[in-house]
Amino acid sequence: MRRVRASRALPRTALVCAVLLPLASCGTGEADDGLAPGAPAGVTAAAGSATSVHVMWDAVTANPGIGTYEIYRGTTKVKEVPGSEHMVDVTRLRPATVYVFTVRARDTDGRLGPLSREVRARTPVAVAADHSAPTRPRAPQGRAIGSRAVQLSWGASTDDRGVVSYDIYQGEAKIHSVGGAQTATVVTGLRPGTRYSFTVRARDAADNLSPASRAVPLTTAPGSDDGRGNAPTDFRAATHRGDGGAYYIDLSWVPPRTDGVVTEYQIHLDGQPATSLVWGGTAPRDRATYSFYAGGKAGVSHRVRLRARLPDGTWGGFSAERTVTTGAAEP
Template identity: 75%
Template sequence: MRRVPLPLVPVCGALLLVVSCGWSRADDGAEGRAPGAPTGITAQAGSATSVHVMWNAVPDGPGIRSYEVYQGTTKATEVPGSQHMVDVTRLRPSTLYTFTVRARDTAGRLGPPSRAVRARTPVRVAADRSAPTRPSSPAGRVAGSRAVQLSWGASRDDRGVASYDVYQGGVKIHSVGGNQTATVLTGLRPGTPYVFTVRARDAADNLSPASAPVRLTTPGTDDGRDTAPTGFTATTHRSGGASYIDLSWNPPRTDGVITEYQIQLDGTAATSLVWGGTPPTGRAAYSFYTGATTGEAHRVRLRARLPDGTWGGWSPEQTMTTGS
């Protein structure tokens, strides 16, 4: 985990996330139905040793705890229920792989597998340190309030382009094969401005410079309430003669993984919390130092960076007085 501090000094060296673990492992015999099979699964080689697998959320999205990705009959990886894409790594070059995805709900029931998809990793090229050229002439158009269509000119590489990665706000949100120069991005927010860029990747994982930006705004309105953290609380405590503010919240439900939050104190950006890897699920908590003085009134709120690369809505603002 990486923290980008501004004026505040954290209590400890890590963001504390409280994770609920009390769930049943039983696949059969529990009340209710197991989740359905994920649809829309695709697999595309990202390099000589990795394949990018994507799928659609099952209809019972809020009740899904995790997705299990299988390589043949072996479980390759597991991701939180909010995540619908993953890079399967440590594969062999020039090899054909078969992938399926299964959903596990919060009661522990494991659903049936998705349809199987195949992807072949390209041949590894020794000592390839030459990155592909920058994708040219990117363009885009709105395809509804929650989707856009992007296209770009093919990159050149001395060994061949393996895949293209699509970024929004510096966040990788999509990947397609190296022979594809157009894609449709879904799961976006209505009434929201977006800036997309594309980078090419070769079989040795060399990345090209980013393309020129494509700026699009989805139609409609979005007040941010559906993307704000919920159950937000802020309290204070004293320890060792110093005052601290203690925050707790539930992450917003989104179509993807949330890895970053921004905290605002007294109307000014105070600090950012960033995970370096896959964040845990469940209610989150964070405490930070505010000084030795008691009786100081503060206002605090926070928001999440969404999987589409934009910032979500702010939580309701909480007020507190240090030392109270």
Template identity: 75%
Template sequence: MRRVPWPLVPVCWVLLLVAACGWGGAGEGDEGRAPGAPAGVTAQAGSATSVHVMWDAVPDSTRIRVYEVYRGTTKAEEVPGSQHMVDVTRLRPSTLYSFTVRARDAEGRLGPPSRAVRARTPALAAADRSAPARPADPAGRVLGAREVQLSWGASRDDRGVVSYEIRQGGTEIHSVGGDQTAAVVTGLRPGTAYVFTVRARDAAGNLSPASAPVRLTTPGADDGRDTAPTGFTAHTHRSGGAYYIDLAWDPPRTDGVITEYQIRLDGTATTSLVWGGTPPRGRSAYSFYAGRTAGEHHRVRLRARLPDGTWGGWTPQRAVTTAG
């Protein structure tokens, strides 16, 4: 919880917003072509009832509105076009599944399916409440401005480790099978300090404590401008004798979904906005209480927590005045 200066309310708002999908298939007169098939699709059992599916963004990914993940011929999940991984849940233990991914663009055109990948869920361990041991001796090395390699010692578990989760800043960014003790993490930012941890998961879904942190800094420079929200505006309005500051912005284009933003008011971080569900697509808006006094001047800006767990660049600062 962050300390919020008066007159703001000291609360971390959780916005449970779910965007509705209302597009149809493409008509014969639509211009352009449907998206291509996603490449680099992988599937790895995460527990006895879940599989983690990942894929690469299709070329010209700015046109992609959603990715659809299919279990056999059944659509199992749908995620925003900025997201390239998902956990498919509610599966059966000891079962072989086949997954494909398809891209749908802003005009509603659905591309062809990716190549099929298979994953078998392990048997469910009855009454297993024992979590795996913490992964030991984690290490890492920088491979370039946008990728690093991590390694760790195998975790011990009485029933066996099914998968390892790699986290950065509390955000899961990668997953590998329980027989792997190394991974390459891509899609990072140049000139950025990262802190990675690894957790082991068993067939019952029990998670180990996080490993010791691995601290790595990618070479190069990043001024944050490419990761700042765009089209940022700020205005005020009066309601019920009080004043509110109204913000609107477009999310930065990133390789992954953004679920959290931070507001800075008059030079101090004040509030975090966290979407509890699927973030709205396109432009976002938020209003917050600014007191009951007219003629007060405020300066406000915004930044996003990126899919790699780091904070992106700040928007330009906007000045607002509460008016009578």
């Protein structure tokens, strides 16, 4: 399998691997036949109260499929959830304590993948004799983003000791949690053409839970997702000539807005999958850049676009398509 050459300008710590398709397992969380699943990416941990932490991660794809996820606090396994779930609340923790969490996937054949990167969360100080719940989140609103996601926002709650987190409910089920300073989120992994009802509740350090906000009814678009709501935006493409005379295609874009970190992109060249791009460390949230080898001839035109693998494990929509020509003068 030939490896893609990257531009010298690409940060060394940013990129784990970029390989010509068909994709191979290289820390992407994607497994080939007979191989254990990869390590979960996009793992985050945030305090939900003085005694709990909310852990989330991106879905892992594997053959024949993911059976369970195991969640570790330090070296101790503290939770195990079905493969269809990508978040969990770890409870019975100590206040004012830093905890380290990792996640690993087990496929339906029993193969156990490697641990994810470590993430840390500090529980806040416990507040003695606090029996006062936060106020109800105000003026919730939302909109559907295509057929598989919605965006929600709400007014901040107040509390005599401070709001630590907000819990998002879909009907009666808690589906997500964000930090107390956050008043908006994106919920992904929904079904096309389906009516949902979302509410938000605030939580303080003593685990007091506010009344639910007013319900926000939303219906996802029918049919397949057109992807416009979760596609990379402000996509730009150009070419440059390297020191050895070969040409490279230079891309830049703004990652889609999602809950969780987007770590993987698929680049299409002339209508076909060409390169899989996977970030390690801290993936960019504002503007991403990448360069890849395009051959040694001048005057060759290419059409290029890309899409992101969303935190729920599905592919988002494609960016706008750009046409570049090797050796063309810069605008």
